[in-house]
Amino acid sequence: MTxxxxxxxxxxxxxxxxxxxxxxxxxxxGEFYGILGPNGAGKTTTxxxxxxxxxxDEGRVELLGMAPWPRNPKLLPRIxxxxxxxxxxxxLTARETIRTFASFYGVxxxxxxxxxxxxxxxxxxxxxxxxxxxxxxxRLSIACALAHDPELVFLDEPTTGLDPQARRNxxxxxxxxxxxxxxVVLTTHYLDEAEVLCDRVSIMDHGKILHTGAxxxxxxxxxxxxxxxxxSGQLPVERARELLTAAGADVATLEDxxxxxxxxxxxxxxxxxxxxxxxxxxxxxxxxATLEDVFLQLTGREFRA
Amino acid sequence: xTASTSTEPKVPAQRGGSAGxxxxxxxxxxxxxxxxxxxxxxxxxxxxxxxxxxxxxxxLVFFGSVTKGSTSPHAxxxxxxxxxxxxxxxxxxxAGLDKVLTITKTxxxxxxxxxxxxxxxxxxxxxxxxxxxxxxxTAADQVRAGALQGILxxxxxxxxxxxxxxxxxxxxxxxxxxxxxxxxxxxxxxxxLGWAVATGAVFGAALxxxxxxxxxxxxxxxxxxxxxxxxVSSRILVSLLTALLQTSVFLVVATSFFGLKLTGNWxxxxxxxxxxxxxxxxxxxLAGSVAKTEEAANGISQIIVLPMSFLSGSFFPMDGAPGWLxxxxxxxxxxxxxxxxxxxxxxxxxxMDALPTMGGLLLFAAVLTGIAWKLFKWEDA
Numbered sequence: 176m177t178x179x180x181x182x183x184x185x186x187x188x189x190x191x192x193x194x195x196x197x198x199x200x201x202x203x204x205g206e207f208y209g210i211l212g213p214n215g216a217g218k219t220t221t222x223x224x225x226x227x228x229x230x231x232d233e234g235r236v237e238l239l240g241m242a243p244w245p246r247n248p249k250l251l252p253r254i255x256x257x258x259x260x261x262x263x264x265x266x267l268t269a270r271e272t273i274r275t276f277a278s279f280y281g282v283x284x285x286x287x288x289x290x291x292x293x294x295x296x297x298x299x300x301x302x303x304x305x306x307x308x309x310x311x312x313x314r315l316s317i318a319c320a321l322a323h324d325p326e327l328v329f330l331d332e333p334t335t336g337l338d339p340q341a342r343r344n345x346x347x348x349x350x351x352x353x354x355x356x357x358x359v360v361l362t363t364h365y366l367d368e369a370e371v372l373c374d375r376v377s378i379m380d381h382g383k384i385l386h387t388g389a390x391x392x393x394x395x396x397x398x399x400x401x402x403x404x405x406x407s408g409q410l411p412v413e414r415a416r417e418l419l420t421a422a423g424a425d426v427a428t429l430e431d432x433x434x435x436x437x438x439x440x441x442x443x444x445x446x447x448x449x450x451x452x453x454x455x456x457x458x459x460x461x462x463x464a465t466l467e468d469v470f471l472q473l474t475g476r477e478f479r480a
Numbered sequence: 481x482t483a484s485t486s487t488e489p490k491v492p493a494q495r496g497g498s499a500g501x502x503x504x505x506x507x508x509x510x511x512x513x514x515x516x517x518x519x520x521x522x523x524x525x526x527x528x529x530x531x532x533x534x535x536x537x538x539x540l541v542f543f544g545s546v547t548k549g550s551t552s553p554h555a556x557x558x559x560x561x562x563x564x565x566x567x568x569x570x571x572x573x574x575a576g577l578d579k580v581l582t583i584t585k586t587x588x589x590x591x592x593x594x595x596x597x598x599x600x601x602x603x604x605x606x607x608x609x610x611x612x613x614x615x616x617x618t619a620a621d622q623v624r625a626g627a628l629q630g631i632l633x634x635x636x637x638x639x640x641x642x643x644x645x646x647x648x649x650x651x652x653x654x655x656x657x658x659x660x661x662x663x664x665x666x667x668x669x670x671x672x673l674g675w676a677v678a679t680g681a682v683f684g685a686a687l688x689x690x691x692x693x694x695x696x697x698x699x700x701x702x703x704x705x706x707x708x709x710x711x712v713s714s715r716i717l718v719s720l721l722t723a724l725l726q727t728s729v730f731l732v733v734a735t736s737f738f739g740l741k742l743t744g745n746w747x748x749x750x751x752x753x754x755x756x757x758x759x760x761x762x763x764x765x766l767a768g769s770v771a772k773t774e775e776a777a778n779g780i781s782q783i784i785v786l787p788m789s790f791l792s793g794s795f796f797p798m799d800g801a802p803g804w805l806x807x808x809x810x811x812x813x814x815x816x817x818x819x820x821x822x823x824x825x826x827x828x829x830x831x832m833d834a835l836p837t838m839g840g841l842l843l844f845a846a847v848l849t850g851i852a853w854k855l856f857k858w859e860d861a
Contacts, residue, residue: 228699228859251705262696264517266524271517278513279704303524319700 177240179204179327179358180225185234187220194220195231196382202360202375204326207353209373210362211466217382218362222331225360226256238327252280255325257333261312263304269315270300273322280323287322294318294348310341314348321352328352330361334368346372366466370394376466378473385473393469400427400468403446404437406458410450412436418449428471435460439468510706515714518688519721531683532722536676537733543668543795544738555628556582558592560606565613565639580631603628666741667797669734670749670821674756675785675794676730677723678814681757682781684719685764690777693860702858716761723757724750743828749821752834755841759813762848769855788812793819813844 180202187195195217202208210218223229225236227243227250236243241250263272269291277287291297294314299307304315313333320328330349334342349372353359363369369376370390377387386393410418412431419426419438424445429438435458440446443461450456522528559566569577577583586592589606596604596618602625603617615632617625641648692698701711727749734740763784771777789795791805792814798806809815820837823829 226703228702246702248705251703254703256700256703258696258700262700264521264697265691265695266521267517271520275513275517276700276704279510279701279706281509 177204177237178202179206179239180208180360181237182221182225183235185221185224185231185236187217187224187229187231193382195224198234198379198382198384200377200384200387202358204358205353205356207349207359207372207374208361209369209376210360210379211364211366211369211376211470212362212379213364216379218364218379219331221379222329222360222362226254226329252323253326255320255323255328257313257316257320257328257330261304261316263312263315266303266305268301268303269296269307269311272304272315273319276319277322282323290318290322291315293321295344308341310337310345313337313341313345317345317348317352325357327358328360330359332362332364334363334365342368366470370466378466378470380470380474386469390466394464394466396469400439400441400464400472401443402437402439402460402462402464402468403443403450404435404458404460405450405455407431407433407435409455409457410436410453415449415453418453419446422446422449424449439471510704511710511714514706514711515717518714518718522684522718522722528684532676532680533726533729536672536679536726537729539675539795540668540672540730540733540738543672544665544734554580554582555602555624555631556584556600557628558595558601558604559583559585560589560592560604561587563605563607563613565611565636566605568639569635577635581628605632663739665734665738666826667793667822669730669738669740670825671792671794671796671818673727673730673749673753674792674814674818674821675789676726677753677756677817678760678785678789680722680726681719681760682764682767682785683778684722685715685761686768686771686777686781687764687774688715689765689768690771690774693857694774698858716758719757719761720754723753727753741826743824743826745824745828745830745834748824748829748831748834751838752817752820752824752841755838755845756813756817758845759841759848762845762852763813765852766848766855769852769857772860788814791815792817813841816840 178201180200182201183199185195185198186193198217198221210221212218220229224231224234225238225243227236227238227246230244238250239253241247243250243254264275267275270288273291274284274287277283277290288297288300291300294317296311296314296318299311302311304312307315317330317333320330333349334345337345346368349359349361353372361369361372373390375388376390376393377384378393379385388396412429415436415438416426416429419429422445424438425440425442426446427439427441429436431437436455438446447461450459522532566583584601589604592601592604593616595601596616599618599620602621603615605616606614608614613632613636615629617628619625689698692701731740731742731746731749735742764781767780767784768777771780791798791801791809792812793809794814798809801809816837820829820834823833
């Protein structure tokens with residue numbers, strides 16, 4: 176069976192910036208695939224090349240066995256795209272918006288309305304889109320992308336700017352979409368989102384894919400790192416560094432962001448005993464590695480969304 | 481991968497083989513729903529409605545009211561003492577004279593002369609030596625001063641001729657070729673209508689294009705299985721409906737409230753406006769293709785529409801303008817719309833007056849659309 180997506184060596188340059196620098200990957204049908212990286216990593220450009228909106232300088236892309244560039248009307252009904260900014264016609268209600276977009280695919284008003292219900296916007300059907308909250312607009316945008324029942328769905332940072340409650344609701348929706356058998360490609364700069372939703376994640380920075388794998392597997396590869404943090408203000412960073420060095424602790428990172436003093440280490444015991452000796456255990460938290468640590472290890476720098 | 485089997489059978493079934501008939505139907509429904517979306521959006525956008533419909537109407541009402549019934553230059557003349565020639569005019573002739581002149585009798589010559597200087601009177605007449613009639617006028621309004629001299633001269637000539645007790649050998653029978661009721665409203669209506677249609681079509685096309693590109697609606701349309709032809713033709717439909725609405729509102733208001741009299745072939749204004757709308761849309765398309773932001777699109781459109789309206793005689797006739805300006809106005813589509821609309825609406829022009837204009841406007845639209853097509857960008861970057 177053909178892969179849902181195969182990308183091979185795609186490159187895109189804007190002036191002096193190499194936005195995408197030789198990206199290759201394959202997404203199997205039915206997979207929930209994530210592209211994770213900070214802003215400016217090249218995620219959106221990669222998505223645009225996959226969707227067929229942009230022609231890459233180099234490289235080859237196939238969606239469902241067909242090239243997305245140049246515009247291929249046979250392929251278009253089989254893919255659904257949700258946009259980072261909510262792209263709606265001006266001054267239309269939610270119902271009018273989804274019915275209009277659905278009609279482009281020959282999908283009738285009944286199915287469009289059902290899709291609105293599906294994303295929980297039935298009670299907002301008569302609301303103008305410019306009066307909707309960020310979460311409602313995102314859900315409408317996703318509903319518009321799904322109205323024609325596509326096999327392959329692209330979601331570009333769908334939860335950016337949403338409150339935690341709205342994010343969780345949206346996650347449930349996205350999981351359902353994938354469980355129905357659709358292939359979903361998601362970009363995000365939220366590590367927790369990638370961890371919760373994706374079957375497989377590619378970590379991207381400076382236009383390159385650094386590593387690809389299941390989130391759990393990626394974390395397991397570096398699971399020897401433990402992150403210890405206590406409330407800030409109990410022990411100055413410099414003093415902590417001296418004490419930890421004196422105690423022979425193997426410290427990967429040490430920092431104080433004015434809320435907490437955090438230490439990453441492979442050997443938690445000496446760190447904990449130093450903190451205990453200094454009576455600096457208020458707000459103590461010890462946790463295993465996350466995707467954040469994976470990113471740190473891959474790039475040598477802190478993940479900044 | 482395995483889960484996908486549950487939904488996949490639905491997918492091909494929906495889009496299956498009958499691409500022909502179903503495809504055609506899809507396109508039709510996409511065309512109508514896209515047109516409907518744009519019309520609804522425009523109807524709900526109060527600013528757009530104001531600029532497209534109400535603003536030009538305000539101009540029509542304003543100019544229409546200001547110029548209402550002020551066509552014949554009626555002169556006010558002060559007569560100092562007795563003037564034999566004028567005092568002797570009686571009956572029908574007197575009534576005719578009163579239509580164009582209001583003669584006020586006074587005695588104080590110096591005070592009256594001062595009043596003429598100030599503009600309270602247009603002229604002063606008094607009895608000179610022998611048969612002389614002295615006229616002292618102000619040249620503040622040269623047209624009126626000229627008309628006044630002409631009137632008084634003809635009165636004197638007529639009196640001279642009568643004094644010879646001979647029938648007149650030559651008589652001038654002058655008649656205006658237009659409908660005798662040709663009032664300012666007759667050229668204001670086509671002019672302001674042209675301006676309104678140009679504003680609506682240029683701004684409509686330019687702003688829609690830039691707004692769609694910026695908000696990524698354009699990308700969404702590009703990713704939907706509809707053709708560029710569907711998108712363009714529905715935008716044309718919306719612009720045409722807007723222009724025809726403007727035309728009917730203008731004609732109804734001008735005929736009902738300002739005494740516009742339509743001539744026989746007035747309906748030719750409909751195909752004229754339709755062709756002009758396409759020409760103006762092509763200007764807007766070009767502006768929208770070049771502009772990156774809505775502000776820029778707005779500015780470019782304004783820079784084109786406003787001078788074009790002045791030069792094309794939308795607000796006042798260009799007959800008195802210098803030759804080079806009139807030449808400039810001849811490359812502007814609005815010039816042809818305004819003059820042809822005047823011709824068919826108020827001067828009894830026929831199909832042959834409108835057809836060449838319509839052809840020219842369509843050619844203009846085709847050329848500019850071609851250029852816009854070359855410059856067109858789907859995306860910002």
